[in-house]
Amino acid sequence: MGIHETTIAAATARPGRDWSARMIAPLCDAGEGSRASYVAREFDWRAGAEAVLHVSAQGLYRAFVNGARVGADLLTPGWTCYDDRIAYQSYDIAALLRDGANRIEIWLADGWYRSPIMWRDKAIPNCWGDRIAAIAEIESAGEIVLRSDADWRAGLLPITASGIYHGEDYDARLEAREDSHGVEALGFDTGLLVAHETAPVHELFPLDPVESWHDAEGRAIHDFGQNCGGYVAIEVSGEAGAEVLVEHSEVLGPDRAFDNRNYRCARGAFRYTLRGGEAESYRPHFTFMGYRYARVTVTGRAEIKSIRSIPISSVPEAAGGVGTGVPAVDRLVLNTVWSQRANFIEIPTDCPQRDERLGWTGDAQVFAGTACWLADCESFLRKYLRDVxxxxxxxxxxxxxxxxxxxxxxEGFHGDWAGSTGWGDAITVIPWQLYLHYGREDVLRECFPAMLKWVDYLWSLSDGPIIRPSSVWGGHGFSFGDWLQPVGDNRKPRPTIADDCAATLYHAISTDLVAKIAGLLGETEAQARYTARAEEIRLAFAREYVSATGRLAHNDQTSYALAFLHDMIPAEHREAAKGYFRRVVEEADHLIGTGFIGTPALLPALTRLGMADLAEKVFLNREVPGWLYQVEQGATTIWERWDAIGPDGTIYEPSMNSYNHYAYGAVCQWLFEDVAGVQPTEEAPGFDRVRLEPTVLPALGHVEMWHDCRHGRIEAGWRIEGDRVAYTVDLPDGCEGVIPAGRLADVTLDGRAAEIPEAGLRLPAGRHEIGFALPG
Structure with a gap:
């Protein structure tokens, strides 16, 4: 069975329904980038009867019954591979109906379905189709009482232009609607429709400006104090025909100049034209932007009464947090939360602002563990995996x-944009994180055929364990390597990992995972095959990249971090390699030397090798490149580049610079699992059992964490008391803890001396006070 057939089978197994309605397209629609339109129908209704609206669309939709909006969901029906499946939503609309005559309207816009997607000259209009359309049924007591069909009518909306990158233009003078056109029933396969697979996008709490001023041209600039994904809402009054243009940016240039050059070809703005008269309120309907600042240009006689930032997200509720004695660290965690919110809008995107906003697999795989700590991402990431x-x-x-x-x-793309190690490994890494956090063996089973195809593809690239990627972008097996790995002073750059080494490391990582997952699923033949293959990769790696003295070939932080973390260094070379690792970090003056794939491994590797002193210095380094450097430069989200803004405020090359990229926020997983010391376990996933092994970093002062898992809230924290550490843990019912033997010395449990057996000390649910000697 091919992968397409496999995913279609999985999709049809998910909740769906039989449809008798037709997908109908408004005949007044003039195509991509044109004025938005709607479809509508009037119908009779008996008050008091139950009523559920099932609705979906090609493009984006928003439904209204008798002029009242249905639900509060945004950007429906969401973003999927529309040739595989399109989500539908179901709403109880009984309260919106009245006895007698009623009207339903479904507004439509281009959305991801046919907005130009990708960037610059590669932007693809009509990606999944060139007709926006809606499908709807109203169900009452098991009977379909209204369905979309060729008898519906259509008309034009006051939204004169709308697009994911474009933003939105709205002319309130055109709000009076006329059902001026008919509709066309399209040849649509309703088998593509599946119930929405994750939580809908919703608005978060609004943010008022923290500061406002005017530039030299008299335009108002508002700082909302927080970079986010969302849109601006305005209240304005003035004469008919006056216009309000709201542009967005993430940063300011010198002299606090508005600067959104990094949006590239994305306009990322909205224009509102007043109807005149009483105060008017507006916020975009079918788009979103990434921004912290808004610049407002008013043309004609109009006055802004209020302006607010409205963040939106598919994961608006926090599921975890970390607090320390260092305010900059706490802000870093909050920055990661905000980057996740802004980029978890239907899919895990790289950034919410520029002409891109794509679901990059590499970003998602390195961040998946952190994502599951900070928010409930079970259904969100599972939906994404189906697209992958x-x-x-x-x-x-x-x-x-x-x-x-x-x-x-x-057409227009050189080669196939697929197959990079570190990116394609999302198909093994993300399901594994979902298993660890939520105990979802069914996710492993659903993704297992795709995992096998992936690791077999990796082996095929060079017909063996060592992968030698193509150096040509788009070439067969092209690899991004350790994307954006910093090199330091360009006069004497620091060493970086080569693509072949990075690719081979990830070859081992995914093959190991596949062997482990095969065992969990009872696939014994596959387990044996891939266990043997993983060992072959490991031996080949040692021959190719580990010298006789234990030094790794590229002698860089990423090589050591990934190799140690994934047991790629032979036992006889571990101590020597550890020494080289320490020296590489110290010679860099504790500055980060890792990019997208190396960064999540760096601090866990140092910590688990017993080099917590180095991990502490690297983490708390406030120079560039460093996490806290961003914070001290005023960042409120995670940057794409370590050097996105220079120490003097200089903005790095804007064509490749986002200030809202969550990848480097993956360090938060280390804060939860290594510093606070709470790790989910593969032998009892879903937090049935957690490993309790904190790493004390004295410079942090103290650490507390919390996380809402499927059993309830887990809390843990440590503080230093003289030459000892007090570690408090609260475990909900259904969750037990285990303190492993080996690292903690002179342990007490609830005030009494405790011996830790070789298999570890088990702790039942409840509150526990654990003491141990402060490591020297």
Missing amino acids: MHDQRENGAVPHFSPDPTRLHP
């Missing part, structure tokens, strides 16, 4: 991003 599987190529290559517009429109 649908986009997987027949040869097993996993796309660089998903949903992938290039799969349907390969």
